[in-house]
Amino acid sequence: MTVSKAFWKITAKNIGTIITYSIILIMFGSMNMSGNSTTVEYEAVRPNIVVFNHDEERGITKKFLDYLGENADIAEGYEDDDELKDALFYEQVSVVVDIPENYSQDLTFGRKPELRLRSSAGYVAEVSKAMIRRFVTTAESYAALSLSENVIVEKLDNALKTDVKVEVRGAVDASRYAKATRYFSFANYSILACVITIICLIMTSFNRQTIKKRNLVGGIDIRKMNRILLRNSCIYSALVWLLYVVVGFIVIGAESLLNMHGLLYVSNAFVFCIFATTLAYFISSFVTNTGAVNGIMNVVALGSSFLCGAFVPAEYLPEGVLAFAHVLPSYYYIDANNKIMLLENDNFDAIWPVLLNILIVLCSSVVVVIITNIISKKRQKIA
């Protein structure tokens, strides 16, 4: 009781921190920094694509080229590599497709030949790649049935006709979710900042040697006290999540969140709050000084947000940085937000990659809990 009271009093004392990061989130999280307008018209989504075909123009390859022609503008005249790179960089071209030799045949025999795709940054490129993926996965699924090349082409004809309409809707929907993704990805920063600052401040206060001694001689079981602190920390993190969901509904607009996409965004953020809580406990297991909390929080929150693309879309970051980002749970949280944006239907197969990311963040939390326990056991032994 008295412990909970102290917990919330200290939290209230630091309410300024929470307000500050919420305002930052509202300001920057609702701003569009990726360069693409969030209200992309379908016309604008029709991407420029460059195709290099090394296969004969027949069978599935022919079908593929037709499909690309229907859904995108095929740009001509790019020959040299540097020119292409510039075009990709300036987003004049969204995707460069290299179709390998014997593509049609290999696909038919289920050998899953790989297209070489080079893409520019940003949302249009993502849509283009999704469009290409659709063709490939559909074709591969027919190939898996051991159908002949001609039958596959026929089936593709029908399947893709209906799908093109989905493509149109999908494109528009994705732009509709760009704002939500921006907001929830930026929340990486605000969630980490709020959760780490408060929980670490409280835990370092309670862990201070002098206070700990006094608590130890107090008439209360120290393990019970730790349980109370943990429970309140969890409640606090849940409140931070709730706050950012409510703010999100206001900033993004409820109509684009009251559906499967919204549910995924919100669940993703919830799991990330769990991770932030475990991270805060991990940090307070070795930080003993309240003055250091802010510094560490800044390194963690700002650092992970930069590296994992909460501020700047990940495509703009150097490859080395991006490779490093892959070890950070923030990367999977933000990547999940990007994947949710591009979701076109609600079936399990489509959602699975998103769930996988959420699962990775959840597992990271478990790992952090285990490490924290090992550290604090070690510290107890020394004391």
Added chain:
Amino acid sequence: MKNVIDVKHLTKSYKSNKAVDDLSFAVKEGEILGLLGPNGSGKSTTMNCILSLLKFEAGEIKIFGKEMAPDAYDIKTKIGVVFQDVAVFDELTVYGNIDYFCGLYIEDKAMRAQYVEDALKLVGLEENKSQYPKQLSGGLLRRLNIACGIAHKPKLIFLDEPTVAVDPQSRNNILEGIKKLREDGATVVYTTHYMEEVEILCDRVIILDHGKIIASGTNDELKALAKIEEKVTIEIPDLAPEKLAGFDKIKNVSEVEYDNGILKIVYRKGKNNLIDMMEYLKENKIHYNKIFSERPTLNDVFLELTGKELRD
């Protein structure tokens, strides 16, 4: 009277350093016991062992007749501790801090509010109750530290050098407060290296050195150990050597020392010694500026027993 604390053969080492060495003593109900000793003599270590905050190699500790243990919560609820280092939450106000630590023991809200007010009054922090620790001066912070330790009206109170770095005015307030606590029925263990405090406050004193008890008893009993009855100090600007020799022959005088215009005389026995001294000064027409007499201090006891000063 019952023993509130029984310590038997307590031994505690830090690696090869024996901080507490086969210590045995008891604290009686309602008394203020002083633990006096120079820095590093093992006062805090003894206290932390009694409170089960430290593991020790040997010994037995009973509080209120029961074995003390880290999970002896029934005993712990009746104890209040003021540690040597200030232990308060920077993020809570003066009131909030006392309320928190009191709340570790007292669940009832109304009762706790009353107790917190009482504690504020006891240490004289009523006007600072909505301030934060950072806004308090060193002395006020110490007082807050004390209030946090005793607000729940414990039956047994440990205070570890609560007055370090406190100005004399505040120190007197604190000592008065501790006396009040005893009047309300608490037993107090008071740790310090200020002998003056022990003399003012404590009923009984244990003098520690190198983790061992070198003497214990009431103030008077201890002073008897110093084998000094009285010390007289006289300021005489210039004293002729032949007249200095005469002091030795005055009745009861056992030691004479003259240095830098200050004459120090030690009496080991006798009464009314000062009157004899004044007569001698008058007869020999010795001019003096100041004269005063003191009873022996605990420092003299310490000096007598260990050959060194209590304070360096």
